[in-house]
Amino acid sequence: MSELTVRPYTEDLFDEVHRTFTSAFLRDPESADADWFRSDMEPDRISVAFDQDELVGIATILTREMTLPGAVSAPVAAVTTVAVKPWHRRRGALTRLMHVQLHALHEQKGEPFAALWASEGSIYGRFGYSVAAEYASVSIPSAVPFRPGTNTGHNRVREVPRTEALPLMTALHDKLLTRHPGWLARTERSWRWRLWDQPRARNGASMLRFAVHPDGYAFFRTRNNWEDRGPASKIEIQELVAATPSAHAALWRYLLDMDQVREVTTSVAPNDPVLLMLHDPRQAIRRIVDSLWIRLVDIDRALPLRKYSAPLDTVFDITDTFCPWNEGRWRLVIDPEGTAAIERATTEPDFALDITDLGAVFLGGVRLTDLAAAGRVTELVPGTVTRAGRAFLGDTAPHCLEVF
Incomplete structure (x- = not known):
């Protein structure tokens, strides 16, 4: 077997990179939207794997900021566009790409942690990633009533053109950003990518429509359908954001009450308020799916980034075979204000865990005690996992609005 090499991306490789990505995800390169693919690329952060002169795999990083507890x-x-040609899988290309990415972040003092959405759940654990957030895929029938007393307020929801909606949406998103662990800050480019609306992006549905409220917005597509008993169309919400409970209820009420619609579908946080507003909660069919996978690149740089929910002074032992600089004993001290300091330790540890487990609790949505119950965390001093778990929990469950 030839030795694999990883090289920087150059523009002359674009067509082959695009073909590699589309073939890996079983798409037709001729019908894929190459302009959309290119629109969010950062050429200097693309790694390309070669087997001699053949391009066999790619992996990309997007430069983003994420809200933490x-x-x-x-x-x-933000790791994305990870693909290996189907005829070159199981030969080490992905492992080599992940090694180059993570080791470069460490050596160059880049971002202290990485995040991705996994196409398959069995792939990224061996590189130190773990599920840190989930989403609910939700289907709700139209006209379903809310609980009595649900306040939709007095402000009207209205539909407006994209040009009118965009400044309202960007301002509100920026305002609410730090309230929501897992949200990504957006630049003009990332908004353009998020709202990409060329015909190939619609998958047979309508162009994007924009509903706004003084304290919220939603953008969505409609999918027309007619059956023997009449209209049975569907609304597919791409994103719904609200600053107040009444704005959230008003936007949902507007979409659920739209004429000719039988069903409204979307992806929301597992604890989204709409799930508690329905008079009959069984009307919301939910499927929980993993979203953000987190990988701590340097735990001494990553853990102090966030705030914590309780004071703590503990020593833990970490295993990390893929990024061995993290291995060993660390002392984590959290003051009453939730600020953390971390340093190497020589004393006996209170508990032991793998880097994947530390990534799982980093956004505050996974309980350390649940990981211990699953045999993933070993408590060495009684009571320490409960105390540490209380400190790591956040006030709000993490959720990411967008797949990247």
């Missing part, structure tokens, strides 16, 4: 925003390496 404690209403703070921090740089994250």
Whole structure:
């Protein structure tokens, strides 16, 4: 077997990179939207794997910022466009790409942690990633009533053109950003990518429509359908954001009451308020799916980024075979304000865990005690996992609005 090499991306490789990505995800390169693919690329952060002269794999990082517990925003390496040609899988290309990415972040003092959405759940654990957030895929029938007393307020929801909606949406998103762990800050480019609306992006549905409220917005597509009993169309919400409970209820009420619609579908946080507003909660069919996978690149740089929910003074032992600089004993001290300091330790540890487990609790949505119950965390001093778990929990469950 030839030795694999990883090289920087150059523009002359674009067509082959695009073909590699589309073939890996079983798409037709001729019908894929190459302009959309290119629109969010950062050429200097693309790694390309070669087997001799053949391009066989790619992996990309987007430069983004993510909200962490404690209403703070921090740089994250948003890993995306990871693909290996189908006929070159199981030969080490992905492992080599992940090694180059993570080791470069460490050596160059880049982002202290990385995040991705996994196409398959069995792939990224061996590189130190773990599920840190989930989403609910939800289907709700139209006209379903809310609980009595649900306040939709007095402000009207209205539909407006994209040009009118965009400044309202960007301002509100920026305002609410630090309230929501897992949200990504957006630049003009990332908004353009998020709202990409060329015909190939619609998958047979309508162009994007924009509903706005003084304290919220939603953008969505409609999918027309007619059956023997009449109209049975569907609304597919791409994103719904609200600053107040009444705005959230008003936007949902507007979409659920739209004429000719039988069903409204979307992806929301597992604890989204709409799930508690329905008079009959069984009307919301939910499927829980993993979203953000987190990988701590340097735990001594990553853990102090966020705030914590309780004071703590503990020593833990970490295993990390893929990034061995993290291995060993660390002392984590959290003051009453939730600020953390971390340093190497020589004393006996209170508990032991793998780097994947530390990534799982980093956004505050996974309980350390649940990981211990699953045999993933070993408590060495009684009571320490409960105390540490209380400190790591956040006030709000993490959720990411967008797949990247």
